[in-house]
Amino acid sequence: MNATQFAAPPRIEHLHMQGIVKRFPGVLAVDNVDFEVKAGEIHALLGENGAGKSTLMKILYGLYQQDEGQVLINGQPTEIRSPSDSIRQGIGMIHQHFMLVPSLTVAANVALGMKSSRGWRLDLDVVSRRLEELSLQYNLKVNPNTPVWQLAVGEQQRVEILRALYKNAALLILDEPTAVLTPQEVDDLFRVLNKMTKDGHALIFISHKLHEVLAISDRVTVLRDGRRVDTIPTEGATKLSLAEMMVGRPVVLEYKKQPLQATSERLVLQDVSALSDRGDAGLNGVSLSVRGGEIVGLAGVSGNGQRELAEVIAGLRPATSGGIQIGGIETRGKSPSVINQLGLGYIPEERMIDGAVKEFTVSENFILQDHGRQPYVRGGIFMKFRTIENACREAIKQYEIKTPGTDTPLKSLSGGNIQKLILARELSRNPKVLVAAQPTRGVDIGASEYIHQRLLAERDQGTAILLISEDLDEIMALADRVAVMYEGRIVGVVERNAVTVRQIGAMMAGSSLEMVE
Amino acid sequence: MNEIFTASVFASAIRLATPYIFAGLGETFSQRSGVLNLGVDGIMLMGAFTGFYAVYITENLLIGVLVAMLTGLVMGLAVAFISVTLKAEQGISGIGVYLFGLGLSELLFQKLIGTPKSVDGFTAIYIPGLSDIQFLGIGEIFFKHNLLVYVAFALVPVSAYVLNRTPLGLMIRAVGQNPQAADAMGINVARVRYFTVTLGGVMSGLAGASLSIALLKVFQQNLTSGMGFIAVALVYFGGWRPFGILAGAMLFSFVNALQLQISGIGVDIPAEFAVMAPYVITIITLIFASKRTEKPTALTKPFERGE
Numbered sequence: 001m002n003a004t005q006f007a008a009p010p011r012i013e014h015l016h017m018q019g020i021v022k023r024f025p026g027v028l029a030v031d032n033v034d035f036e037v038k039a040g041e042i043h044a045l046l047g048e049n050g051a052g053k054s055t056l057m058k059i060l061y062g063l064y065q066q067d068e069g070q071v072l073i074n075g076q077p078t079e080i081r082s083p084s085d086s087i088r089q090g091i092g093m094i095h096q097h098f099m100l101v102p103s104l105t106v107a108a109n110v111a112l113g114m115k116s117s118r119g120w121r122l123d124l125d126v127v128s129r130r131l132e133e134l135s136l137q138y139n140l141k142v143n144p145n146t147p148v149w150q151l152a153v154g155e156q157q158r159v160e161i162l163r164a165l166y167k168n169a170a171l172l173i174l175d176e177p178t179a180v181l182t183p184q185e186v187d188d189l190f191r192v193l194n195k196m197t198k199d200g201h202a203l204i205f206i207s208h209k210l211h212e213v214l215a216i217s218d219r220v221t222v223l224r225d226g227r228r229v230d231t232i233p234t235e236g237a238t239k240l241s242l243a244e245m246m247v248g249r250p251v252v253l254e255y256k257k258q259p260l261q262a263t264s265e266r267l268v269l270q271d272v273s274a275l276s277d278r279g280d281a282g283l284n285g286v287s288l289s290v291r292g293g294e295i296v297g298l299a300g301v302s303g304n305g306q307r308e309l310a311e312v313i314a315g316l317r318p319a320t321s322g323g324i325q326i327g328g329i330e331t332r333g334k335s336p337s338v339i340n341q342l343g344l345g346y347i348p349e350e351r352m353i354d355g356a357v358k359e360f361t362v363s364e365n366f367i368l369q370d371h372g373r374q375p376y377v378r379g380g381i382f383m384k385f386r387t388i389e390n391a392c393r394e395a396i397k398q399y400e401i402k403t404p405g406t407d408t409p410l411k412s413l414s415g416g417n418i419q420k421l422i423l424a425r426e427l428s429r430n431p432k433v434l435v436a437a438q439p440t441r442g443v444d445i446g447a448s449e450y451i452h453q454r455l456l457a458e459r460d461q462g463t464a465i466l467l468i469s470e471d472l473d474e475i476m477a478l479a480d481r482v483a484v485m486y487e488g489r490i491v492g493v494v495e496r497n498a499v500t501v502r503q504i505g506a507m508m509a510g511s512s513l514e515m516v517e
Numbered sequence: 518m519n520e521i522f523t524a525s526v527f528a529s530a531i532r533l534a535t536p537y538i539f540a541g542l543g544e545t546f547s548q549r550s551g552v553l554n555l556g557v558d559g560i561m562l563m564g565a566f567t568g569f570y571a572v573y574i575t576e577n578l579l580i581g582v583l584v585a586m587l588t589g590l591v592m593g594l595a596v597a598f599i600s601v602t603l604k605a606e607q608g609i610s611g612i613g614v615y616l617f618g619l620g621l622s623e624l625l626f627q628k629l630i631g632t633p634k635s636v637d638g639f640t641a642i643y644i645p646g647l648s649d650i651q652f653l654g655i656g657e658i659f660f661k662h663n664l665l666v667y668v669a670f671a672l673v674p675v676s677a678y679v680l681n682r683t684p685l686g687l688m689i690r691a692v693g694q695n696p697q698a699a700d701a702m703g704i705n706v707a708r709v710r711y712f713t714v715t716l717g718g719v720m721s722g723l724a725g726a727s728l729s730i731a732l733l734k735v736f737q738q739n740l741t742s743g744m745g746f747i748a749v750a751l752v753y754f755g756g757w758r759p760f761g762i763l764a765g766a767m768l769f770s771f772v773n774a775l776q777l778q779i780s781g782i783g784v785d786i787p788a789e790f791a792v793m794a795p796y797v798i799t800i801i802t803l804i805f806a807s808k809r810t811e812k813p814t815a816l817t818k819p820f821e822r823g824e
């Protein structure tokens with residue numbers, strides 16, 4: 001049934017999207033955009049959150065239909081009505097939100113939709129063997145027989161990349177493939193991408209990280225508000241010039257930080273242990289404290305217990321032993337909403353799952369935890385819609401959230417704008433302690449800058465902030481102290497100014513502080 | 518005690534399980550792809566009637582079976598159209614399909630036949646050699662059944678194989694777990710669901726025929742008396758796995774056969790309790806079986822692109 005053969009994908013010498021227009025209710029997502037890519041090049045697509053990058057690429061992959069314009073492949077007008085059409089043309093896509101079936105194994109996810117070498121019988125063993133070869137060849141470690149739900153985000157991304165390699169697509173679209181990868185993994189990915197272009201593949205690369213775009217791409221196209229600003233060769237471009245093209249105004253890439261004025265300990269973890277989803281030790285005797293007015297950066301390769309730690313603090317995962325205090329009050333065993341009221345703000349890593357309800361509207365999401373409390377409720381029952389509306393409008397303006405309105409369902413906002421909304425919500429509640437997990441993952445330059453400034457401002461107002469991030473640049477720019485996690489333990493806590501990025505990198509790989517020094 | 522657990526009780530349990538197995542396997546395919554078809558009982562009734570009527574007219578069992586399957590196919594297509602193309606609420610539309618089948622089969626029965634009549638349906642096939650085994654009554658229990666019983670049991674491993682070991686089965690599971698991902702891999706989600714729901718219809722039609730021209734050899738109004746709903750429950754009970762459904766169907770029909778036997782030999786248990794027993798046992802096991810990894814996460818959710 002519609003299985004797709006991939007053995008010899010047609011070569012794509014040149015692909016041209018001409019005058020593409022796409023409208024959604026209330027939004028002109030893509031406005032008369034021209035975009036082209038050639039075999040052997042990496043063409044980067046840049047733009048702020050909601051600029052229309054994913055939409056343009058989904059049109060190319062057949063997930064959306066353009067309202068106007070056409071796609072030319074090797075000069076031939078080509079109709080792409082569904083992913084099976086684009087796959088037949090040799091186009092592959094790695095999506096911003098993963099397209100994997102959690103209950104299936106890695107190999108089954110790869111075999112999905114492809115012809116089996118054994119006809120009507122599955123050939124998962126053949127697929128597994130080929131995958132093992134590929135993962136050796138490209139240095140992408142993955143066990144083909146693990147069910148996908150057991151994998152950490154970074155590993156899932158590796159599966160997506162392996163799947164694309166397996167299918168050997170002539171043109172591969174990568175929509176923010178690095179957002180969930182560690183610096184080491186990004187290097188590995190770039191090696192893979194460079195090898196692919198040498199073999200004549202055409203690649204489209206989307207990222208919000210300008211240094212990545214500068215390092216990997218041959219050309220850059222910048223989109224702003226659905227329109228193409230320009231297409232330029234990467235050579236000669238700088239971070240600053242690209243950022244300004246995207247945002248349309250000068251941007252700050254480095255921050256001025258006020259001197260540290262730490263107060264008492266606001267968040268204290270004593271010897272906390274917890275289980276991971278897999279049922280093994282996710283956290284192993286973690287002790288850590290964060291004082292008011294300071295930012296503690298928690299660095300580490302994804303899957304080393306950061307997510308478990310954040311969830312334990314927020315009350316979403318039970319601790320098996322140890323103690324947790326927020327503002328001196330023991331919170332272990334308390335429910336998330338009680339912990340919330342004790343003054344915890346929480347920006348979760350999986351924001352589409354833990355942080356928001358995507359079917360709800362923007363304003364409903366904005367008051368998600370406060371739907372029973374002042375100032376949004378009168379007499380404990382009646383919602384004060386006007387107040388909610390105004391507070392939400394204010395946040396949208398302040399945080400420059402791109403949305404057609406406050407009653408738009410959250411799911412039609414772009415990824416970065418969802419993140420900004422959650423941040424706005426959490427900060428508007430004036431938390432005593434803020435746990436921010438990957439707060440700028442998938443967020444554009446302008447918004448990242450804004451989020452960073454806000455986090456620093458919160459710090460200066462005396463909030464205790466635990467910043468969990470895989471982005472070392474972010475940690476180095478914001479943190480006062482850095483804690484490094486490895487295999488569920490804290491391997492060391494150091495002053496920001498007494499440590500280098502390389503030392504932290506070594507600790508992330510499991511070296512102790514003494515060994516590093 | 519030996520009066521109760523006789524070989525004939527086991528043999529009739531196996532016969533009684535047949536319609537549940539057909540309908541349950543069909544529903545498994547449909548649910549594994551994410552579509553809940555609550556209309557199974559209505560399709561069974563229509564299959565039971567049309568199969569019966571075809572045999573009544575032509576006296577040809579093969580034609581009877583084919584007509585029942587064709588009826589199931591048409592009704593399955595209708596269910597697919599309602600739930601996949603029109604994206605209707607599956608629980609409600611399923612009840613509608615049930616009521617339609619219940620009403621139409623009764624109406625046709627009144628118009629075309631009138632009073633309950635019987636036909637010469639399938640007769641038992643004695644498997645040479647095996648049916649003579651006296652030890653523990655094995656010959657009688659397993660090897661003296663009509664053709665449809667053997668077919669139903671053979672379909673259990675076949676279904677398990679198709680679901681777990683073929684590209685088609687992989688597509689079905691993926692569509693039921695994460696239709697977005699399946700779509701992105703070039704799989705036509707609607708087409709897969711049309712296929713499974715229609716297959717489920719065909720199997721339900723066959724389930725009906727196995728009642729009206731093999732097990733009972735009669736037709737009367739509401740012949741199935743809710744067996745199709747039990748079959749849907751058995752799919753949950755069996756954890757969406759063919760062998761689980763087999764186990765559930767056997768347990769259920771065994772308790773049923775036992776109850777018939779007990780009331781037959783006049784043991785003093787209130788009849789109402791005996792009749793209730795199979796249902797109570799099913800409900801209790803359902804409670805314990807509610808959390809299963811095989812559960813299709815997209816069950817009852819219509820698929821729409823672009824979220």
Ligand SMILES: Nc1ncnc2c1ncn2[C@@H]1O[C@H](COP(=O)(O)OP(=O)(O)OP(=O)(O)O)[C@@H](O)[C@H]1O
Pocket residue numbers: 024025027028029047048049050051052053054055056096402403411412413414415416417442444823824
């Ligand atoms: N399915 C949809 N329905 C309605 N509006 C949509 C839909 N998908 C995207 N949009 C809107 O179209 C615009 C472009 O969104 P798109 O996802 O293409 O942005 P993006 O450039 O990929 O942003 P990001 O960097 O945040 O991923 C946004 O304003 C978004 O709200």
Ligand SMILES: [Mg+2]
Pocket residue numbers: 053054055096175414415
């Ligand atoms: Mg995007």
